[in-house]
Amino acid sequence: MEQATVIDKQAKDVTEDIVLDVRNVSKHFPGVQALANVSMQVKRHEIIGLVGENGAGKSTLLKILIGAYQPDDGEIFVRGKPIQIHSVKDATEVGLAMVFQEQSMLPNLTVRENIYLGHEESFSRLGMINWKKMDSEARRQLAKVDLDIDPNTPTYKLTFATRQMVELARVMALEDLTQYEPIVILDEPTTVLEKAEKELLFERVRALKDRASIIFVSHHLDEIFELTDRVYVFKDGKNVAELVTSESNVSQLHRLMVGREIKGEYYRQGKQTKAGADVVLSVEKLNKQKDYKDVSFELHKGEIIGFAGVLGSGREGVCRAIAGVERPDSGVVRINEKPLSLGSTSASIRAGIGYVPQDRGMEGLVLYLSIGPNITLPDMSSVMRYNLLSNKAERELAVHWIERMAIKTPGPNALCLNLSGGNQQKVVLSKWLASKVKVFVLDHPTRGVDVGAKEEVYELIRELAGQGISFLLIADTLEETIGLSNVIYTMKDGEITKRFDAPPENKPMPLDLIEYMM
Amino acid sequence: MSVQSALKKLPKSRNLVDYMPIIALVVLMIVMAIGSPRFLMPSNLHGLLTQSSTLLVMGLGETFIILLGSIDLSLAPIAAMATIIAAMLIPSLGYFAYVVAVLFGVFAGLVTGLVHTKARIPSFIATLGAMGLWTGVGFVISKATPITVAAGDIHYTKWVTGNILGINNVIFLATAVLLITFIIEKYTRFGRYVKAIGAGERATSVSGVAIDRYKTLAFVLSGTLAAFSGVLLSARMAGGSARMADGMQMKAIAVVVLGGTAISGGIGGVMRTLVGVLIVIALDTGMTMAGVNPWFQQAVYGGIIILAVALTIDRSRITIIK
Numbered sequence: 001m002e003q004a005t006v007i008d009k010q011a012k013d014v015t016e017d018i019v020l021d022v023r024n025v026s027k028h029f030p031g032v033q034a035l036a037n038v039s040m041q042v043k044r045h046e047i048i049g050l051v052g053e054n055g056a057g058k059s060t061l062l063k064i065l066i067g068a069y070q071p072d073d074g075e076i077f078v079r080g081k082p083i084q085i086h087s088v089k090d091a092t093e094v095g096l097a098m099v100f101q102e103q104s105m106l107p108n109l110t111v112r113e114n115i116y117l118g119h120e121e122s123f124s125r126l127g128m129i130n131w132k133k134m135d136s137e138a139r140r141q142l143a144k145v146d147l148d149i150d151p152n153t154p155t156y157k158l159t160f161a162t163r164q165m166v167e168l169a170r171v172m173a174l175e176d177l178t179q180y181e182p183i184v185i186l187d188e189p190t191t192v193l194e195k196a197e198k199e200l201l202f203e204r205v206r207a208l209k210d211r212a213s214i215i216f217v218s219h220h221l222d223e224i225f226e227l228t229d230r231v232y233v234f235k236d237g238k239n240v241a242e243l244v245t246s247e248s249n250v251s252q253l254h255r256l257m258v259g260r261e262i263k264g265e266y267y268r269q270g271k272q273t274k275a276g277a278d279v280v281l282s283v284e285k286l287n288k289q290k291d292y293k294d295v296s297f298e299l300h301k302g303e304i305i306g307f308a309g310v311l312g313s314g315r316e317g318v319c320r321a322i323a324g325v326e327r328p329d330s331g332v333v334r335i336n337e338k339p340l341s342l343g344s345t346s347a348s349i350r351a352g353i354g355y356v357p358q359d360r361g362m363e364g365l366v367l368y369l370s371i372g373p374n375i376t377l378p379d380m381s382s383v384m385r386y387n388l389l390s391n392k393a394e395r396e397l398a399v400h401w402i403e404r405m406a407i408k409t410p411g412p413n414a415l416c417l418n419l420s421g422g423n424q425q426k427v428v429l430s431k432w433l434a435s436k437v438k439v440f441v442l443d444h445p446t447r448g449v450d451v452g453a454k455e456e457v458y459e460l461i462r463e464l465a466g467q468g469i470s471f472l473l474i475a476d477t478l479e480e481t482i483g484l485s486n487v488i489y490t491m492k493d494g495e496i497t498k499r500f501d502a503p504p505e506n507k508p509m510p511l512d513l514i515e516y517m518m
Numbered sequence: 519m520s521v522q523s524a525l526k527k528l529p530k531s532r533n534l535v536d537y538m539p540i541i542a543l544v545v546l547m548i549v550m551a552i553g554s555p556r557f558l559m560p561s562n563l564h565g566l567l568t569q570s571s572t573l574l575v576m577g578l579g580e581t582f583i584i585l586l587g588s589i590d591l592s593l594a595p596i597a598a599m600a601t602i603i604a605a606m607l608i609p610s611l612g613y614f615a616y617v618v619a620v621l622f623g624v625f626a627g628l629v630t631g632l633v634h635t636k637a638r639i640p641s642f643i644a645t646l647g648a649m650g651l652w653t654g655v656g657f658v659i660s661k662a663t664p665i666t667v668a669a670g671d672i673h674y675t676k677w678v679t680g681n682i683l684g685i686n687n688v689i690f691l692a693t694a695v696l697l698i699t700f701i702i703e704k705y706t707r708f709g710r711y712v713k714a715i716g717a718g719e720r721a722t723s724v725s726g727v728a729i730d731r732y733k734t735l736a737f738v739l740s741g742t743l744a745a746f747s748g749v750l751l752s753a754r755m756a757g758g759s760a761r762m763a764d765g766m767q768m769k770a771i772a773v774v775v776l777g778g779t780a781i782s783g784g785i786g787g788v789m790r791t792l793v794g795v796l797i798v799i800a801l802d803t804g805m806t807m808a809g810v811n812p813w814f815q816q817a818v819y820g821g822i823i824i825l826a827v828a829l830t831i832d833r834s835r836i837t838i839i840k
Contacts, residue, residue, distance in 0.1 A: 345724055345725070349726035350726075362718075362720050367717070368718060369718070373713075377722060377725040389707070
């Protein structure tokens with residue numbers, strides 16, 4: 001009994017200092033447990049770091065904190081009080097706000113309007129806004145981040161780095177609007193910044209430390225060590241470690257983030273085939289400003305090349321350029337030695353490249369069409385009879401692919417909208433196989449696909465590689481990249497940092513790769 | 519499991535919306551037949567179909583635009599321009615005047631299509647501008663006065679106003695256009711791509727379809743059919759005027775959405791527009807019988823467009839309404 005009271009008393013002392021307490025929060029999405037029983041505490045005037053691979057659950061937690069998602073389970077306490085956060089408004093009312101990775105300022109509004117967007121009532125009387133008052137208040141907020149600009153400047157005229165400072169000022173304005181010290185979430189704030197701008201940001205963040213608490217998310221571990229007091233490591237939706245930053249080091253964080261076994265034949269490694277000698281696709285010095293730089297590689301017949309990298313590594317951009325969805329600034333892509341006309345999906349398709357995009361509902365499929373029309377979208381010639389579309393031929397084609405790919409559907413005429421993620425993905429793959437592509441660009445091919453269907457996709461990739469089809473792969477996890485690929489390129493800040501051979505008997509370890517990614 | 523249960527629900531609700539136009543048409547027909555036994559008499563129906571043929575032709579063009587998820591507000595002014603061109607040129611060109619009038623529609627549609635796709639101006643604004651343009655041009659070249667086809671030239675209108683076995687030629691002509699557009703919609707790449715663009719433009723583009731080309735072609739088709747409906751109108755009225763197609767624009771949109779083609783794009787078709795036209799015929803007759811002020815009939819159509827769209831729109835696909 002006595003002991004229990006002591007613990008209770010201790011707990012009370014601690015809670016007074018804890019401004020944000022996340023307890024056992026879980027969140028499930030179809031096919032993936034995004035967060036499992038995650039707990040995290042942020043103390044007053046503390047900067048904590050949040051690290052983890054893509055898909056570790058960091059973003060999900062942040063979205064829960066600002067009310068974009070609702071947790072399935074668990075509790076959140078702000079300054080000791082349990083709260084339900086249903087919207088950004090709920091979050092800001094308790095002083096919780098995020099500086100977004102993609103900037104959330106409205107460029108057409110002025111700085112002061114952006115700072116007080118949604119809080120105009122503090123300045124209005126009989127429905128009229130007192131601009132003078134807003135002006136002087138905005139100046140005070142800007143001063144907190146040491147920014148000396150006219151609050152009446154339209155935001156689009158500012159550089160990205162300055163806009164970010166304004167965003168920070170906006171969050172700090174909560175101090176006055178709510179009477180609480182804000183809890184500031186910085187989500188990958190350095191992605192768009194130059195080196196000097198980054199230093200400036202860090203300086204300001206440190207200066208804000210004695211009037212706010214800060215959650216800092218970054219893929220750059222050096223930044224974590226530079227800025228934070230404590231760090232939480234996430235992996236597979238779990239919180240795997242909570243460390244005092246000064247007592248840790250980069251390699252410990254690396255180990256914690258990736259330490260996962262690849263089980264047996266999950267990725268069908270036994271069926272991995274050797275790549276042929278012929279170069280199918282060659283990429284020379286592909287460039288796009290602020291995305292990727294001097295990317296060159298060769299893809300051989302039947303080869304699977306995996307790109308490993310974190311957000312901002314540029315790997316998505318490279319793949320989208322090869323698929324023709326985005327136009328690079330410069331560079332040459334050759335297919336069977338013939339140069340590819342860049343920036344045109346139809347040119348890429350004609351050259352035999354099929355793109356399986358990350359956003360399946362938006363770019364992969366026309367959800368409001370059935371399977372057959374989706375399959376024939378790139379090339380209708382096989383179902384044209386006497387220059388007219390034959391519905392019979394198209395239905396037969398749909399039935400063929402439904403059987404060949406084991407697509408589970410209520411019928412060939414069902415809209416793709418009504419298929420599960422895995423079956424939708426099989427339709428996307430069928431579409432390109434029916435168009436006889438030779439190279440697949442797979443951008444997160446197993447995203448939103450449930451576990452069983454994932455294995456079917458792996459099986460299929462192996463089978464097609466065995467038939468001489470080549471793949472560029474951006475996988476959901478590092479393990480998937482390693483498990484599936486013949487060759488892996490790590491990318492960091494837009495450049496290829498290293499090439500790894502990944503034969504089935506001698507796969508590189510995640511830890512080997514992550515060193516070149518972060 | 520949740521997908522399965524969602525599946526069971528979905529077709530039912532969709533089917534109801536799908537069949538609503540037909541149900542509405544049948545109900546209206548019954549009401550009309552009860553209200554006025556004369557309504558179902560062949561001579562009366564024949565007259566109604568004759569009158570509606572021009573509207574059907576214009577509505578068929580609008581159907582493709584709405585399938586794209588766009589809108590064309592310039593069809594009635596294009597039709598009016600076609601009546602003027604035809605009436606003005608018959609004395610010098612004869613039948614060829616009608617060809618010129620239709621070619622004007624091709625040109626006008628091409629202009630809107632290119633403005634919409636190349637300058638990336640929303641179809642609503644591009645066609646609103648075109649509406650102003652062609653209305654103004656029509657008034658200027660006709661000097662704001664109706665043009666009449668002279669008695670000596672009236673034989674040039676007979677291909678429209680004549681009849682075969684007692685059925686007016688204009689009905690055959692409109693039916694031919696209906697069949698041609700049905701084939702275009704169901705059996706050509708163009709028809710498929712128009713629906714695919716309306717249902718998912720990004721995915722269609724990533725599949726290598728030249729979006730701009732097919733969008734432009736759709737505007738060319740709608741402009742052409744609008745001009746052809748103007749030609750039919752001109753022949754039937756034996757003249758041309760900048761005001762000849764007044765009131766048709768709203769009806770052309772009404773017949774498409776009343777038939778159940780979704781304003782959000784991708785879902786619907788030309789046969790639905792036929793149903794829409796038949797509903798409008800029944801409504802027109804009904805309102806006339808009920809003694810509704812003709813001026814007020816426009817207001818009724820305004821309300822009906824909103825009602826039809828409210829029933830057919832798929833709100834899950836539209837997150838922000840602008």
